[in-house]
Amino acid sequence: MSSNITLSPASRIFVDGRTTNLGPWVLGGFIDTILMGVVFCQVYNYFSHQRADYGLNRYHTYFVLFVTLLSFLKTSQSIAVVWVQNVLDFANPDVAKTLLISAWWQNTVPLTTGIIGSVVQSFFALRYYKLSRNWLMTIPISIAIILGLASVSMSCPVVPKKSGFADEAKVMWLLIHFVSVFIADFLITACTCYILRPRVAGLASLSKLYPISLLYTLNSINEYRNDSSSRSHDAHASNRVTRRGDVELAPRSVDGHIFIQTHVTTHVSPKNALKSDSDHSSPDHSKPYLL
Template sequence: MAATSSVIDLSPASKAFVANRANSLGAWVIAGFLDAILMGIVMCQVGAFFQLSRRSQEGFGRHYHWLVALVTFLSLVKTGQSIAIVWVQNVSDFMNPDVARTLVATAWWQVTAPLLTAIIGFVVQSFFALRFYMLARNIFMILPIACSMLLGFGGACLQLNSIIVGNAKAKVMWLLVHLICSFMTDFMITVGTIYALRTRTSSGLASTISLISRLMRLVFESAIPSTLVAAVDLIMSQTLDANHLLWHLLLNYALAKLYAISLLYTLNCVKEYRYSRSLSGGHAQSLSGGRVPSSGTPGTDRKRGDVELGDRSNSNHVYIQTQVVTHVSPSQGSVEAEDLKHSGWQPDTWTKQLSDGVRRAVVE
């Protein structure tokens, strides 16, 4: 006859742990599945990065090899950590819930789960903060971002200490500090980068403005996922009750991988653009998949109807746009034609003069 109830004698705390297993154990299992799926995306991005590095002759890829290697290593460690947690809780200690329920506050590989996410986020945020500083060149604009990053990382470390000493109230407080600072750092980096790029579109050729617009879209595409997940993680950690609090781990695990994907996606887009530009001799695939004419090559952006002048030494023809203004004199009853020349520079020679007051020049 099959048993309909457990014959294991459990303590009251372990009975509650088993009865609430959908939340106490299920959250870790689902978070591990999500982490493994996102790890596959990270590895695809890493493969694309090194494939582009082999084809590219520029130093850009080699310069960031160490950063990609570091983020990949940390992502693999995070995935290994999630596998270890699920294995120990659900396999090794399957028949010993008195031990399994205490792992969340005693086992170092389980206690450090939020800290490892904070380390990955700190590395990636440092890269984007440095990129923002290279655009803005203003130390006062980068200081709030640096302070927010350091405070958020410090909050993650203090949260770990609160878990070890068993101070539940301090743990929640420092978790709140960490999540708020992570969200504010992502938000300030995104807004600051967009502002720095927009200040460069006030003047310049149409191709430059178009490229900057695509860069701004790239910033949104790479920053919005991690920023939104950090915001939702913050909300869940403050609104869920004690029995369901562990479900915020889904967002915490996803956030670590989204930071890595954001970094790799940005690097791959820039590398692909530079590689396409070098192959096409000045006309490259844009960061969003379109064609971007190079500002160093003379030509016309036919979509916008703008004329671009590049290096004169590489140009065989120079076209001069002229405008005819006609004055009618009532006293004389005659028509006078005056030619107004509009050009970015004065041509050296005139080869042909047309009638009716219109002069056009073509310099071979």
């Protein structure tokens, strides 16, 4: 089956000698759309829970909305690139040849990704500084973030150009961007884990929390089963008693619960008992009584 599209000589040379394809753009747009769904789920979870309104925490809502807006614009940009390449200009090499040069919304895809990454890295760098108050490690992290954003910005003008110098500059700026992003992510992760490491020692005193949590979970399961099997709400309410203030983990009147009973045993030696009796039988009248 022959094609009905008439190609210009330049387009024919482009089609015959092309070394790239449109598949990576399609896969990138598909993955970007899936990750945008994950972002929406995280934003919903954020607004579903109670938030603190003191210090810098009051600005977290604006930060979440800003990152969500950037992510939405990035996903829209990826969808637009795939739509134009594969639907509007399908099998049109004249457009495909000059699209990367003329379309700013396709040329700036790496820049949009770099902006989102820099904003998120800045948030975690600020979080590390609030935990450690260590400027010595915060400054290198900030330099790596700024260098990564600057390098991806410098790569945008040289990406459309086709020359030996432009190709070398493109590879150099993108390489600097990837290395800077990796260094910033590694320093943020390593430093945050190191500063949080001493706080794990405080959990050693909570050894009794694990069995208590287990018993409470079992009691909750039993209570849920009893509630599900009972068809009369009034009968179930009459069987419940007021929770006591001791270490019981559930009402004692409900069958099937697991609870804890504590017993206090006091050992009294004979010598201490005789001494206590003598003190009560012959009090010292030289000292006043404490009434």
